Amino acid sequence: DSIFPLFIATGLPPGVGGLLLASILAATLTTLAANLNATATALTTDFYVRFRRGAGSDAKTVACGKGLTVACGGIALGLALLFAHADIQSMQETFYKFLGVLTSGVTGLFLLGMFAPRVSGTAAILGLIVNYAVCFTLAFCPLPWKPHLMLYGVAGLSACLITALLASAVWPNRKSTAGWVWSRRAAGKQEDPHAG
Structure with missing residues (x-):
């Protein structure tokens, strides 16, 4: 540094x-x-x-x-x-560690909100909790083997998405998400402004 x-x-x-x-x-x-x-x-x-x-x-x-x-x-x-x-060896490594731990959950919620219409709020919050549990365990607990610190966020994001998608089978979203969630069907229905 x-x-x-x-x-x-x-x-x-x-x-x-x-x-x-x-x-x-x-x-x-x-x-x-x-x-x-x-x-x-x-x-x-x-x-x-x-x-x-x-x-x-x-x-x-x-x-x-x-x-x-x-x-x-x-x-x-x-x-x-x-x-x-x-006692910090490298501020850059510490920054990347905290970045992965703190932002992967928000990224997971964003991706679920945009692309997963079946995921309810309960399932998304459960995914967020599991995300932070995984990230904090990897970053701050003594483990026999740890992935590279750049992968903490990837592991947390994956845990968030998988947990929320599995939990949505138990707690599905019963509200209409038409117009709120991106889908190929919704994108295909939009009119082309350049079509004559």
Whole structure:
């Protein structure tokens, strides 16, 4: 992980290293700002607006969003300090491990929602639980043999899809999904806008 900072310090002429470092920090700041904004907006609209009592004003909603932005920033800062003092060999490997563990379940739910009309909410949640059980076991439990860390997400995603599809035999979706789920039949019925 230290090869790039070493190159900046020793391989670049004076001034260029500072410009490169400033551009990296600026790119990081814009990414963090967008992530904090998106997280706070999702939490505000999905939880605060949905479950608040009474009508509520826009000013209160904005204040809640700002407070959640500060809270998410504080959590991110705390995690950064925790990682800075942890015994981590490679930050890139740790990033890929957490990426596989945390995002494979969301990917599984998305794929089930788009392509599996028979899967109910109960079956999807069961698949999500099994996904996280598999991912956390692979990532954090001592096992005699572990796959490569890039495969944690693949294993969790596979577990999510298989579990949800099998559970849908017990708890099938009884609601109509017409227009909500992608299928070849639905795609074939769409009119070609270029057809004359």
